[in-house]
Amino acid sequence: MRRHARGALVLAAATALAGTLAGCGPAAHRADARGALESVAEHLDTASSAVATVQLAVDQAVAGRLPAVSADVAASDAAEGATDAVHGLGTIVVPDAAVGGADAPALRDQALAAAGQAADAVAAVRTWLDADGPPDALLAQLDDAAAALDQAHGAVADAAGIPS
Amino acid sequence: MIASDLLDVPVLDADGTHVGFVVDLRLVLDGPPDGPLARPRLHGLVVSPRSRSSFLGFERSAVRAPWPVAHLVRRRHRGTFLVHWSDVASVPTPGEAADPRQEAAVVLARGMTRYDARL
Amino acid sequence: MKKLLAVALGILTAIGGFLDIGDLVTNAVVGSRFGLSLAWVVVVGVVGICVFAHMSGKVAAVSGRATFEIIRERLGPRAAGANLVASLAVTVLTLVAEVGGIALALQLASSVDHRLWVPVAALAVWLVLWRVKFEVMENVTGLLGLALVGFAVAVFLLGPDWGALLDQALTPQVPAAEGQATYWYYAIALFGAAMTPYEVFFFSSGGVEERWSVKDLATSRLNVLVGFPLGGLLSISIAACAAIVLLPGGVQVDALSQLLLPVAQAGGKLLVALIIVGIVAATFGAALETALSTGYTLAQYLGWSWGKFRRPVQAARFHVAMIVALVVAVGVLMTNVDPVAVTEYSVVFSAVALPLTYLPVLVVANDPEYMGEHVNGRAMNLLGTVYLVILVVASVAAIPLMIVTRAGA
Numbered sequence: 068m069r070r071h072a073r074g075a076l077v078l079a080a081a082t083a084l085a086g087t088l089a090g091c092g093p094a095a096h097r098a099d100a101r102g103a104l105e106s107v108a109e110h111l112d113t114a115s116s117a118v119a120t121v122q123l124a125v126d127q128a129v130a131g132r133l134p135a136v137s138a139d140v141a142a143s144d145a146a147e148g149a150t151d152a153v154h155g156l157g158t159i160v161v162p163d164a165a166v167g168g169a170d171a172p173a174l175r176d177q178a179l180a181a182a183g184q185a186a187d188a189v190a191a192v193r194t195w196l197d198a199d200g201p202p203d204a205l206l207a208q209l210d211d212a213a214a215a216l217d218q219a220h221g222a223v224a225d226a227a228g229i230p231s
Numbered sequence: 232m233i234a235s236d237l238l239d240v241p242v243l244d245a246d247g248t249h250v251g252f253v254v255d256l257r258l259v260l261d262g263p264p265d266g267p268l269a270r271p272r273l274h275g276l277v278v279s280p281r282s283r284s285s286f287l288g289f290e291r292s293a294v295r296a297p298w299p300v301a302h303l304v305r306r307r308h309r310g311t312f313l314v315h316w317s318d319v320a321s322v323p324t325p326g327e328a329a330d331p332r333q334e335a336a337v338v339l340a341r342g343m344t345r346y347d348a349r350l
Numbered sequence: 351m352k353k354l355l356a357v358a359l360g361i362l363t364a365i366g367g368f369l370d371i372g373d374l375v376t377n378a379v380v381g382s383r384f385g386l387s388l389a390w391v392v393v394v395g396v397v398g399i400c401v402f403a404h405m406s407g408k409v410a411a412v413s414g415r416a417t418f419e420i421i422r423e424r425l426g427p428r429a430a431g432a433n434l435v436a437s438l439a440v441t442v443l444t445l446v447a448e449v450g451g452i453a454l455a456l457q458l459a460s461s462v463d464h465r466l467w468v469p470v471a472a473l474a475v476w477l478v479l480w481r482v483k484f485e486v487m488e489n490v491t492g493l494l495g496l497a498l499v500g501f502a503v504a505v506f507l508l509g510p511d512w513g514a515l516l517d518q519a520l521t522p523q524v525p526a527a528e529g530q531a532t533y534w535y536y537a538i539a540l541f542g543a544a545m546t547p548y549e550v551f552f553f554s555s556g557g558v559e560e561r562w563s564v565k566d567l568a569t570s571r572l573n574v575l576v577g578f579p580l581g582g583l584l585s586i587s588i589a590a591c592a593a594i595v596l597l598p599g600g601v602q603v604d605a606l607s608q609l610l611l612p613v614a615q616a617g618g619k620l621l622v623a624l625i626i627v628g629i630v631a632a633t634f635g636a637a638l639e640t641a642l643s644t645g646y647t648l649a650q651y652l653g654w655s656w657g658k659f660r661r662p663v664q665a666a667r668f669h670v671a672m673i674v675a676l677v678v679a680v681g682v683l684m685t686n687v688d689p690v691a692v693t694e695y696s697v698v699f700s701a702v703a704l705p706l707t708y709l710p711v712l713v714v715a716n717d718p719e720y721m722g723e724h725v726n727g728r729a730m731n732l733l734g735t736v737y738l739v740i741l742v743v744a745s746v747a748a749i750p751l752m753i754v755t756r757a758g759a
Binding site for chain 1: 457458459460461595596599600601602604605607608610611614615617618619622623626749759
Binding site for chain 3: 283288293294296298299300
């Protein structure tokens, strides 16, 4: 009886550990091309979310509805998210193969470029918050980044056959 | 001897057949006064045939709720009986490890009586 | 009049005390990804916490002893030990999340990095635990936490399409972009956030701290039955804020700062300031409660003297246990983990530990030796048993769903 209990406890601990590892482990270990592209799409989502966040934050800071300190925190959190996406995209191993009629490594490169553009745009928000000039150029830069991310996401989704 | 020397220990009858595990001790307060209460005396051991797990208080026949839990616990412990302390032939001595592979056990006397363990 | 005031105060603190970092983060994440399609889980969770908080409050009021002491006495060391390990682990994890939450909330008000706020927050929590009286501590954090009503105000100011929101909530559907498994994973997370195990231990030990008796039973019932559902309503309004502003914008919540965006849009700087005060108070209050709960569970299992009604010198081990828990929390946060991620894991592991925490409460509330004529009635036992089944299902499903969905990615 006691042995069973101990066995069950070990099993439970092992499952918890496996779950945590599976949850936190690097997505880079997904070997197949389609899986890799799914990861690419997820990182693009993260970057898009970061851009959308700062778009909202800038709008409200301009309207005088969001305190500057809070806007700064939102921007720096978003910058972290966007940079994470760039790093994540950089470490995904994409097999040199064609998926859904598109070249997988080329798709990854497009995604990486878009995420890089997004990270730059998000970082520019913090500079803008400090300088407090007119937001037009900044908003245009964010729109461009969002468009590039959308385009990359669409291409990846088409190739991997996931709903975008 | 302390209670945890007895609790959870396997129980064998006089022929060495496994009959269960000690899941509880029954004490009676009929000794000479000792502080606010009478001194407790060990009346017997509660032996459950299959499980070392806790009775969760459902050994008392009046406690029946919540029904599914009570039912499951009773089922797990069905066949539980009480042996009087006088029917216990030997108990494991603390510190005595005759054979480390063999678990220490309580051995019951020949001709011991199984009493109903319900309260 | 004085009695009425006491009841009102109890209800208000119950509302303010209901929300913690787990509710804040999980509801915002869920709202931004699933809209209100998981609002029903909050309702299920709130009914559950009402049932079990009421039970453990009743045990404390009738027997004058905390639930965990009785669990240890009645269930024996092993069953109570399993309960202790499970609830202590989850409570410490929750404490880590709450201290991180205080730091994040202070960062929102100051723009000073949250990692710098962590030691300050932990020190403040410890000082309050050491010096401030239980009632004062509870009432102040509870009342300030009431500032989170700002989320409900924000929903009204945003002027949403009420019909569409109601439709999402009443006829739940898995959004097209999300998988079935992810939906259920977040359902379990929300459930765990609403029913966090520390709440029952805290509630019953708090009853002893405040020296409840059978006379106070009606008051305690009212506090729970009115306060917690209103707290649940605030949870849903957080999800609604996220659903109205963040979901259409394509924002997936992964930071506390994103919670402020709908609020800013709705009510401007004033409402944002109010919400920040509310978040600080709610996480601070919850950090106090989780730290106390680690002390309570350990001390009650091991038979140490415990309680804030004793001077610290008379309950030294109880206070040392809380200090150790706080030091662990600071240590974990100093490894640069993201407090929001810790929170997301803590609510899921809460769900895993729930049956071990709540089964003993149900058993003890039925024990005539402690409860006398106040043992659970049939209806309460039926509810309790139904919830036990839900808890076991959620607990068993949590880890496999975590693996399948890669923690909700």
